[in-house]
Amino acid sequence: MTSENLIPSGMMEDLASDSENVDARVNPFSDEIVFKYCLDGTKERFFSLKEKAIYSTEKELADFADQVSLYSGCSHHRYQISIAKQLIQEGSDSWNTISGKDLNHAPLLVDAFPEIERRFQKISHSSRGLSWQDMDVLRRIAGCDENGAMNRENFDRLWFWMYPVAFTLSKEHMKVLWESLQPRWIQGLITREEAQNALFVREGQREEVQKPGTFVLRFPTSRSWPHPDAGSLVVTYVGADSNIHNKLISLHDQRINSKPFSELLLEEPELLRLGSVGR
Structure with missing residues (x-):
């Protein structure tokens, strides 16, 4: 046997x-x-x-x-x-802190903002926080009601956009841009409309586009996790044709290890000078 x-x-x-x-x-x-x-x-x-x-x-x-x-x-x-596993776990932890684990509670974004900012700084490994203008952009991304009340669905919309952005900023070459004060390379969480408006000069009733090569950097507000472009960097600039263009910037350039990212940006023929967003 x-x-x-x-x-x-x-x-x-x-x-x-x-x-x-x-x-x-x-x-x-x-x-x-x-x-x-x-x-x-x-x-x-x-x-x-x-x-x-x-x-x-x-x-x-x-x-x-x-x-x-x-x-x-x-x-x-x-x-x-x-980033999926950490994104999901930290999002749940953050919402539990904000809501007090109350399924029926819809906190105001203004009250939740300190926790959201703390998480943003933790993920980005940066001391730079978020402005009230940044909070307003997050409110629009979240789709909060007119009073700013935020349920779990609203929070998830905010989180799935914000986390990839903060994670991108944790990369050393991006963190240098984010924390730079003079010049302010990344002026906050700005929308496409803000970026485009910043590229116009207004004198009285007249409005004209700035000089070709003027640009501002932003994160696309229409791209959330797990879209492949979530957390990516976009440059909005005035082209040689005096029209405004938007271009996705590669964050995986092999030259990043040999020279500052700001220098690589200015080596692009379309980008000559950094613009300013009036906030």
């Missing part, structure tokens, strides 16, 4: 099942799952990645990020997947 015959058949089935589970955990995301994520829209990716962030380990998410980046040919997806 072999040793296997001494094991009850039910236990053999359990052992086989456990073995299959171990194999599944080695690579929980099949090619089919990876391809589906690559083909899905932002809304579908949001729900899919949110679930994966809750139930997967950091290592599994890192492997998934590599697979998606490889199959999609877009490294920006890796970035959004890599």
Whole structure:
């Protein structure tokens, strides 16, 4: 009689099942799952990645990020997947602090602002805080009501936009720009409209665009996690044709390690001088 015959058949089935589970955990995301994520829209990716962030380990998410980046040919997806677990966890912790874990409580944004600012500074590893103008931009992103009341859905809209921005600012080359006072390279969480208005000169009733090459930096308010451009940097500038243009700036330039990011920006032929946002 072999040793296997001494094991009850039910236990053999359990052992086989456990073995299959171990194999599944080695690579929980099949090619089919990876391809589906690559083909899905932002809304579908949001729900899919949110679930994966809750139930997967950091290592599994890192492997998934590599697979998606490889199959999609877009490294920006890796970035959004890599921050997913921390983004979800810190968002829940922050909301619990703001709401007092009361499901029916809709705090005012003005009351929640100190906690939101504290989280922003923690994620960005920066001492620079947020202004009241920044809070107003966050209010519009969150979609709060006219009184500024904020439910969990409003907070999530704010958080899924703000977290990637703060995480981007934690990178050393970006933090230097963010904390710079003279000149103020990044003048806050400004909207596209603010950036474009800053590129006009007004004299009495006259209004004309500034000199070609004048630019301001901003984060796109229409791009939230897990969109591949969430947390990216956009330059709004006056082109040689005297029209206003918007351009996504690569934050993965290999030259970043050899010279300041501000110098790399000014090496772009379209960008000649930093503009100012009147706040």
